[in-house]
Amino acid sequence: MAPEQRLLASIRTIVLIAPVALMITFFAVYKFSWRVKEQPFPFPHNVHAGTRQIDCKYCHRGTDKGYMAGVxxxxxxxxxxxxxxxxxxxxxxxxxxxxxxxxxxxxxxxxxxxxxxWYKVYDMPEHVKFPHKAHINAGLQCVECHGKVEDMKVVTMNQVPHMGWCVGCHRQKNAPTDCTVCHN
Ligand code: HEC
Ligand code: HEC
Ligand code: HEC
Ligand code: HEC
Ligand code: HEC
Known part of the structure; x- marks a missing residue:
C-alpha cells in the first residue's frame, strides 16, 4: 500500500471504531457510576412539588423545626x-x-x-451537625442547596455537602465558622 492509502485506511478504521468505543465508555460510566439507585416505591417529585405544587414543607415538616427535614x-x-x-x-x-x-x-x-x-440521597457523617432549622430561619430556600427538586422525577444530589462548601457560605453570610459549630 502507498503511504496515503495506508493513512486513509487507518482514518477509516478510527472513524468506524471511535463511535463504538465512545458508546461503550458512556454505557460503562452510566451503569457503574452515574446510575441512580432505584427507590422501593416510585415517588415523583416533579408530579407532587411541580405539577401539583404541594409545598415542600407539607411533606418535609422538620425543615423549620429541627435538624432533620424528615420524610x-x-x-x-x-x-x-x-x-x-x-x-x-x-x-x-x-x-x-x-x-x-x-x-x-x-x-x-x-x-x-x-x-x-427510602434509600437516602444525602447522608452526612456522624461527626457533623446540620440543622435545617437554622438555615430555613435565616431565610435560605431549599433550591439554594438542593437544586430544582420540583423538576426532578428522581431526586439526585445537587451539591456534595463537603466542608469547604459549608464554610464558604458561612464566611460569605457571616454565619459562625468555629469547628464546634458543625462538629461535636
Ligand atoms: C397532598 C396530596 C398528596 C400527597 C401527600 C401525596 N400525593 Fe402522590 N399524588 C398526588 C396527586 C394529586 C397526584 C397526581 C394524580 C394525577 O395526576 O392523576 C399524585 C400522583 C402520585 C403517583 C403517580 C405519579 C405518576 O407519574 O403517575 C405516585 C406514584 C404517588 N403519587 C406516590 C405518592 C407517595 C409515595 C406519597 C407519599 C410519600 C404521595 N404520593 C403523597 C397527591 C399526593
Ligand atoms: C408529597 C410529599 C413530598 C413533597 C411535596 C416533597 N417531597 Fe421531598 N421527598 C418526599 C419523599 C417521600 C422522599 C423520599 C423518597 C425520595 O427520595 O424520592 C423525599 C426526598 C427528598 C430529598 C432527598 C432526601 C434524601 O436525602 O434521601 C430531598 C432533598 C427533597 N425530598 C427535597 C424536597 C423539596 C426541595 C421539595 C419541594 C420543592 C420537596 N422535597 C417536596 C416527599 C415529598
Ligand atoms: C443550607 C443548605 C440547605 C438548605 C437551605 C436545605 N437543605 Fe435539606 N439538606 C441539606 C444537607 C447538607 C442535607 C444532608 C443532611 C444530613 O444528611 O444530615 C440535607 C438533607 C435533606 C433531606 C434528607 C435528610 C433529612 O434531613 O431528613 C431532606 C428531605 C431535605 N434536606 C429537604 C429540604 C427541604 C424541603 C428544604 C427547604 C424547606 C431544605 N432541605 C433546605 C442542605 C440544605
Ligand atoms: C448557602 C449558605 C449556607 C450553606 C451552604 C451552609 N450554611 Fe450553615 N448556616 C448558614 C446561615 C446563613 C446560618 C445562620 C447563621 C445565624 O443564624 O446567624 C447557618 C447556620 C448553621 C448552623 C447553626 C449555627 C449556630 O448559630 O448554632 C450550623 C450548625 C450550620 N449552619 C452547619 C452547616 C453545615 C454542616 C453545612 C454544610 C453541610 C452548612 N451549614 C451549609 C448558611 C449556610
Ligand atoms: C460550617 C460547618 C463546618 C465547620 C465550621 C467545620 N467543619 Fe469540618 N466538616 C464539615 C462537614 C460537612 C464535613 C463532612 C464532609 C467532608 O468531609 O467534607 C466535615 C469534615 C471534617 C473532617 C473530616 C474529614 C474527613 O476526611 O473525614 C475533619 C477532620 C474536620 N471536618 C475538621 C474541622 C475543623 C478542625 C474545623 C475548624 C477549623 C472544622 N472542621 C469546621 C463541616 C464543617
Whole structure:
C-alpha cells in the first residue's frame, strides 16, 4: 500500500471504531457510576412539588423545626391518595384520578403497617451537625442547596455537602465558622 492509502485506511478504521468505543465508555460510566439507585416505591417529585405544587414543607415538616427535614410516612401519602380515586381536583380540567396501581401499592403498605424504606440521597457523617432549622430561619430556600427538586422525577444530589462548601457560605453570610459549630 502507498503511504496515503495506508493513512486513509487507518482514518477509516478510527472513524468506524471511535463511535463504538465512545458508546461503550458512556454505557460503562452510566451503569457503574452515574446510575441512580432505584427507590422501593416510585415517588415523583416533579408530579407532587411541580405539577401539583404541594409545598415542600407539607411533606418535609422538620425543615423549620429541627435538624432533620424528615420524610412523610406512608399514612401521610395515603391520607391524600385515598381521596384521589375517581374524584376531580379543584381544577376540573386537571382530572386527578389516581392510578389504580398506585392506590393498590399504597393501600398494601398501610394495611400491612409497613413503612417504605427510602434509600437516602444525602447522608452526612456522624461527626457533623446540620440543622435545617437554622438555615430555613435565616431565610435560605431549599433550591439554594438542593437544586430544582420540583423538576426532578428522581431526586439526585445537587451539591456534595463537603466542608469547604459549608464554610464558604458561612464566611460569605457571616454565619459562625468555629469547628464546634458543625462538629461535636
Ligand atoms: C397532598 C396530596 C398528596 C400527597 C401527600 C401525596 N400525593 Fe402522590 N399524588 C398526588 C396527586 C394529586 C397526584 C397526581 C394524580 C394525577 O395526576 O392523576 C399524585 C400522583 C402520585 C403517583 C403517580 C405519579 C405518576 O407519574 O403517575 C405516585 C406514584 C404517588 N403519587 C406516590 C405518592 C407517595 C409515595 C406519597 C407519599 C410519600 C404521595 N404520593 C403523597 C397527591 C399526593
Ligand atoms: C408529597 C410529599 C413530598 C413533597 C411535596 C416533597 N417531597 Fe421531598 N421527598 C418526599 C419523599 C417521600 C422522599 C423520599 C423518597 C425520595 O427520595 O424520592 C423525599 C426526598 C427528598 C430529598 C432527598 C432526601 C434524601 O436525602 O434521601 C430531598 C432533598 C427533597 N425530598 C427535597 C424536597 C423539596 C426541595 C421539595 C419541594 C420543592 C420537596 N422535597 C417536596 C416527599 C415529598
Ligand atoms: C443550607 C443548605 C440547605 C438548605 C437551605 C436545605 N437543605 Fe435539606 N439538606 C441539606 C444537607 C447538607 C442535607 C444532608 C443532611 C444530613 O444528611 O444530615 C440535607 C438533607 C435533606 C433531606 C434528607 C435528610 C433529612 O434531613 O431528613 C431532606 C428531605 C431535605 N434536606 C429537604 C429540604 C427541604 C424541603 C428544604 C427547604 C424547606 C431544605 N432541605 C433546605 C442542605 C440544605
Ligand atoms: C448557602 C449558605 C449556607 C450553606 C451552604 C451552609 N450554611 Fe450553615 N448556616 C448558614 C446561615 C446563613 C446560618 C445562620 C447563621 C445565624 O443564624 O446567624 C447557618 C447556620 C448553621 C448552623 C447553626 C449555627 C449556630 O448559630 O448554632 C450550623 C450548625 C450550620 N449552619 C452547619 C452547616 C453545615 C454542616 C453545612 C454544610 C453541610 C452548612 N451549614 C451549609 C448558611 C449556610
Ligand atoms: C460550617 C460547618 C463546618 C465547620 C465550621 C467545620 N467543619 Fe469540618 N466538616 C464539615 C462537614 C460537612 C464535613 C463532612 C464532609 C467532608 O468531609 O467534607 C466535615 C469534615 C471534617 C473532617 C473530616 C474529614 C474527613 O476526611 O473525614 C475533619 C477532620 C474536620 N471536618 C475538621 C474541622 C475543623 C478542625 C474545623 C475548624 C477549623 C472544622 N472542621 C469546621 C463541616 C464543617
Amino acid at each position: 412523610p410516612s406512608v399514612s401521610d401519602c395515603w391520607a391524600c391518595h385515598q381521596n384521589l380515586m375517581g374524584k376531580s381536583s379543584v381544577d376540573p380540567n386537571a382530572n386527578v384520578i389516581d392510578r389504580p396501581d398506585v392506590q393498590r401499592l399504597l393501600k398494601d403498605y398501610v394495611e400491612t403497617k409497613k413503612e417504605i424504606k
